[in-house]
Amino acid sequence: MVLEHIRNFSIIAHIDHGKSTIADRLLEFTGALSAREKQDQFLDKMDLERERGITIKAQTVRLNYRADDGKDYILNLIDTPGHVDFTYEVSRSLTACEGGLLVVDASQGVEAQTLANVYLALDANLEVFVVLNKIDLPAAEPDRVKAEIEEIIGLDTHDAVLASAKEGIGTKEILEEIVKKIPPPQGDPNKPLKALLFDSWYDQYQGVIILVRIVDGIVKKGDKIQLMSNRKSYEVLKAGVFSPDMREVPALTAGEVGFIIAGIREVADAKVGDTVTLLHNPCDAALPGYKEVKPMVFSGLYPIDTSQYESLRDALAKLKLNDSSFSYDPETSLALGFGFRCGFLGLLHMEIIQERLEREFNLELITTAPTVVYRVHGTDGNMIHIQSANQLPQTQEIAYVEEPFILASIHVPNEFVGGILALCEEKRGVQREIKYLTPTRVMVVYELPLNEVVLDFYDRLKSITKGYASLDYELLDYRQSELVRLNIMINGEVVDALSLIIHKDKAYYRGRELVSKMKELIPRQMFEIAIQAAVGTKVIARETVKAMRKDVLAKCYGGDITRKRKLLEKQKEGKKRMKNVGNVELPQEAFLAILKVEG
Numbered sequence: 256m257v258l259e260h261i262r263n264f265s266i267i268a269h270i271d272h273g274k275s276t277i278a279d280r281l282l283e284f285t286g287a288l289s290a291r292e293k294q295d296q297f298l299d300k301m302d303l304e305r306e307r308g309i310t311i312k313a314q315t316v317r318l319n320y321r322a323d324d325g326k327d328y329i330l331n332l333i334d335t336p337g338h339v340d341f342t343y344e345v346s347r348s349l350t351a352c353e354g355g356l357l358v359v360d361a362s363q364g365v366e367a368q369t370l371a372n373v374y375l376a377l378d379a380n381l382e383v384f385v386v387l388n389k390i391d392l393p394a395a396e397p398d399r400v401k402a403e404i405e406e407i408i409g410l411d412t413h414d415a416v417l418a419s420a421k422e423g424i425g426t427k428e429i430l431e432e433i434v435k436k437i438p439p440p441q442g443d444p445n446k447p448l449k450a451l452l453f454d455s456w457y458d459q460y461q462g463v464i465i466l467v468r469i470v471d472g473i474v475k476k477g478d479k480i481q482l483m484s485n486r487k488s489y490e491v492l493k494a495g496v497f498s499p500d501m502r503e504v505p506a507l508t509a510g511e512v513g514f515i516i517a518g519i520r521e522v523a524d525a526k527v528g529d530t531v532t533l534l535h536n537p538c539d540a541a542l543p544g545y546k547e548v549k550p551m552v553f554s555g556l557y558p559i560d561t562s563q564y565e566s567l568r569d570a571l572a573k574l575k576l577n578d579s580s581f582s583y584d585p586e587t588s589l590a591l592g593f594g595f596r597c598g599f600l601g602l603l604h605m606e607i608i609q610e611r612l613e614r615e616f617n618l619e620l621i622t623t624a625p626t627v628v629y630r631v632h633g634t635d636g637n638m639i640h641i642q643s644a645n646q647l648p649q650t651q652e653i654a655y656v657e658e659p660f661i662l663a664s665i666h667v668p669n670e671f672v673g674g675i676l677a678l679c680e681e682k683r684g685v686q687r688e689i690k691y692l693t694p695t696r697v698m699v700v701y702e703l704p705l706n707e708v709v710l711d712f713y714d715r716l717k718s719i720t721k722g723y724a725s726l727d728y729e730l731l732d733y734r735q736s737e738l739v740r741l742n743i744m745i746n747g748e749v750v751d752a753l754s755l756i757i758h759k760d761k762a763y764y765r766g767r768e769l770v771s772k773m774k775e776l777i778p779r780q781m782f783e784i785a786i787q788a789a790v791g792t793k794v795i796a797r798e799t800v801k802a803m804r805k806d807v808l809a810k811c812y813g814g815d816i817t818r819k820r821k822l823l824e825k826q827k828e829g830k831k832r833m834k835n836v837g838n839v840e841l842p843q844e845a846f847l848a849i850l851k852v853e854g
């Protein structure tokens with residue numbers, strides 16, 4: 256296929272603006288998906304994704320389209336993940352394209368992520384054109400949203416496509432625009448192979464599958480390829496395209512997009528952003544922009560039932576196979592026993608992994624409060640990274656501690672600005688900018704410590720703005736802060752899994768809130784329970800749970816054994832999410848209480 260007839264493009268959209276539905280329509284229209292095969296939202300493969308309506312794993316598909324000019328085109332749709340945690344993956348997928356469709360919900364307008372992603376696309380020199388989706392909705396205001404896009408992003412919208420993916424309106428117009436507006440790829444098939452690896456995943460039957468955009472050269476079955484970041488080499492077993500099912504092709508040539516299977520064992524070896532070349536005829540330099548993504552948010556995962564430890568380890572290993580940005584290391588807690596300290600790209604990533612462990616692997620877990628990575632500078636001049644309060648050295652050994660800051664852009668309707676400012680100030684934010692994008696929509700930009708954001712920022716943001724806020728963030732830098740370790744003690748014993756690293760000014764307030772919350776959550780037991788919060792050795796708050804004799808069988812008069820058994824069963828159920836700390840039983844909610852306390 257001559258390059259003139261290839262188009263590589265992505266769909267850029269804010270969550271829920273209709274990216275997957277539009278992709279489905281394009282597949283359907285071009286016959287890649289027959290009506291019988293049609294399954295809603297083909298591109299969102301995993302069940303969990305479908306249920307939550309978000310795209311996690313990038314997926315790409317080749318469409319054949321005969322345009323109005325009578326020529327046949329190959330359109331490669333490169334799907335990008337849609338969430339704030341996966342920005343790097345989005346940026347790599349975008350560099351595999353020459354153009355993008357900016358899909359904006361005509362009833363909603365521009366959101367934080369629309370902006371973030373469109374800037375990524377413009378940075379990657381993509382040709383971007385606008386599609387206004389959901390014009391079937393009575394609340395759709397295409398003219399207002401067009402004006403908004405022109406004003407905020409500066410994109411020309413006079414010939415924006417008006418579409419309703421739901422009703423199949425505008426699909427052909429979108430395909431024509433792709434052909435007309437997006438330039439064909441460039442590249443030299445005669446040069447040594449240079450390909451961008453923009454996605455990889457583990458397939459149970461075929462091993463690691465990588466998606467590549469061939470920049471120069473050709474790759475085919477039998478070739479010896481090399482990954483330039485780690486110098487590992489492999490033989491190509493299959494090269495092909497998704498149309499939408501996997502189909503082998505004789506070769507992938509400069510300008511094309513497709514998959515390679517080459518006996519790569521772990522996704523950790525096939526990192527997004529890497530350059531693929533030929534072992535014996537390598538290209539002169541790797542493609543720019545490769546970076547290692549590192550987990551930013553950490554949390555401890557412990558099986559409630561200690562006999563599930565091995566199963567948890569196996570499950571984590573399985574998930575890791577498919578997710579090189581996720582990490583786990585064994586960890587022991589005095590309170591919770593054996594578990595793992597897991598690292599995630601962000602909060603959503605964390606939620607997804609936890610949910611999959613519980614749902615797909617039937618594990619019952621206790622999750623500790625998420626933390627970030629701190630830099631601790633010792634009095635001896637050394638610096639260490641820590642991800643949990645328990646790794647914090649003794650106070651006298653610490654010179655100072657630094658914490659990560661993010662730059663957060665929040666888009667809200669103007670009536671919520673006051674609430675957002677109060678929230679950001681409370682979270683130790685530093686205001687950068689408040690900008691009226693339109694008379695009713697405002698962009699609030701704050702520098703915020705990530706440790707405040709991982710606690711309950713999203714929930715608070717949502718409740719303050721009734722769900723109308725959108726958030727995007729990037730890591731800014733590390734800053735010195737007055738951070739202390741806040742301990743919770745139950746009957747004098749420190750519950751290590753509940754320790755927090757927190758700003759000095761907040762320790763007192765949070766300590767008090769925590770113990771009173773925990774008092775509500777810890778059921779009365781046979782003896783008195785003291786709950787204390789302490790900074791170092793100094794106790795700053797205390798509550799007591801009074802003793803109670805709890806005898807479930809007391810309710811049974813007579814000797815009805817089945818009734819008795821039922822009650823005992825019920826009590827066992829109730830114990831499910833309990834963990835013993837010393838001789839005190841703590842419910843899972845007590846561990847989560849840390850997340851729920853405001854301030």
Ligand SMILES: Nc1nc2c(ncn2[C@@H]2O[C@H](COP(=O)(O)OP(=O)(O)OP(=O)(O)O)[C@@H](O)[C@H]2O)c(=O)[nH]1
Pocket residue numbers: 268269270271272273274275276277299308309310337388389390391392418419420421422
């Ligand atoms: N009324 C109406 N609803 C639509 C239209 N297009 C999509 N939707 C609905 O909007 C919701 C979100 O659509 P998706 O296609 O899943 O959105 P998305 O942008 O892919 O979402 P992510 O995968 O989270 O990025 C779904 O409930 C769709 O059915 C449309 O043209 N009109």
